[in-house]
Amino acid sequence: MNKKVEKVPIVKYLPFEERSPSSEYRNALLNISLSGETRDPQFHEGTMSKYFGNIMRFPMKNGFPLITERKITETALRYAMAEVIGFIHGATTLKELESFGLPKFWWERWTNLDRVCDKGGECHFDLPDNDKGEHLGRFSYGGIWGRFPGPNGTEINQWENVIKQMIKYPSALTHRVTNWYPPGIIVPDGKRQVVVAPCHGDVQIELYPEHKELTLIHTQRAADMPTGVPYNMIHYAGIGMMLSCVLEYTMKTYIHIMNDSHMYNEKQRKIVYELLKREPRCLPTVELRFETTGDPVADFFAIRPEHFHLKDYHPHPAMRVDTEL
Numbered sequence: 001m002n003k004k005v006e007k008v009p010i011v012k013y014l015p016f017e018e019r020s021p022s023s024e025y026r027n028a029l030l031n032i033s034l035s036g037e038t039r040d041p042q043f044h045e046g047t048m049s050k051y052f053g054n055i056m057r058f059p060m061k062n063g064f065p066l067i068t069e070r071k072i073t074e075t076a077l078r079y080a081m082a083e084v085i086g087f088i089h090g091a092t093t094l095k096e097l098e099s100f101g102l103p104k105f106w107w108e109r110w111t112n113l114d115r116v117c118d119k120g121g122e123c124h125f126d127l128p129d130n131d132k133g134e135h136l137g138r139f140s141y142g143g144i145w146g147r148f149p150g151p152n153g154t155e156i157n158q159w160e161n162v163i164k165q166m167i168k169y170p171s172a173l174t175h176r177v178t179n180w181y182p183p184g185i186i187v188p189d190g191k192r193q194v195v196v197a198p199c200h201g202d203v204q205i206e207l208y209p210e211h212k213e214l215t216l217i218h219t220q221r222a223a224d225m226p227t228g229v230p231y232n233m234i235h236y237a238g239i240g241m242m243l244s245c246v247l248e249y250t251m252k253t254y255i256h257i258m259n260d261s262h263m264y265n266e267k268q269r270k271i272v273y274e275l276l277k278r279e280p281r282c283l284p285t286v287e288l289r290f291e292t293t294g295d296p297v298a299d300f301f302a303i304r305p306e307h308f309h310l311k312d313y314h315p316h317p318a319m320r321v322d323t324e325l
Helices: 024-035 074-088 094-098 105-111 141-146 158-168 229-247 265-277 296-302
Strands: 037-039 048-059 202-208 213-224 250-264 285-288 308-311
Touching: 024 048, 024 229, 024 250, 024 265, 048 265, 074 094, 074 105, 074 141, 074 229, 074 308, 094 105, 141 158, 158 202, 158 229, 158 296, 202 229, 213 229, 229 250, 229 285, 229 296, 250 265
Parallel strands: 213 250
Antiparallel strands: 037 048, 048 250, 202 213, 285 308
16 A cells, blocks of 8 residues: 655744744844945935845744734735735736735835826836836836746746746756846836836745755845835745745745845834834744645646735734835
């Protein structure tokens, strides 16, 4: 009789009472506050404090990297996953992102006509005419993840390709995905084709086939620590769980590297000081409840925000934290 093979857990969480309080996010804030360099931002008034090369490392057994310094609801966690799942599918418009469960307000401040065009109707970006006010840009996050320009006019979904490669060559060192496309972003003499140059989204996955374990390393170009980074942590720890689920691996570690981590001094310094006063707490449990069919690519693209469930979450009170445009 054949012995039944048990599926490995997506994450091997320690019991909540055995977890250690996490200070990774707090330490990253502290680096900016104590050692950040003061700079003048390109597009905004006031000053910024920047710290280059900030790194957070999360052993997943110690809990999902959802910050406890301020409360983020399960609804907001699912909004973050809706955004990144939309990008995985190639979404580049507000309507496409809404179809994955992301509210319009999440992105409309960056795509509205008052920002992307002047009063005479001249657009500051090279965007499709019928989607002005709705479009993130052809070479934005989803456009490059989901439709990377290939040879002879073809388009490549990077996530589909990297999953196939991980199945065939699990020990390869080239399991990488990027959303940085210089021809559409770095155009000093023309108009770029993105309303916001991708701030996050360079991913490397390391597989350990002998132990069926996975580590995901996310490198972020520009990191608004008080506002955006908590959601970016959700994005990529969540993607790591999605990959672990369909590949039948256990996610061991999530590593978050921030090339340029910063805060806006006039708007955010008081908030950061308040966050730093709050003692570290244990990270929660996030479960991905999704029944796989045996087709890793199809299953990966079938996962939706509602498949993520939060428990064991005991954060400090919520705080309103604004971002810059």
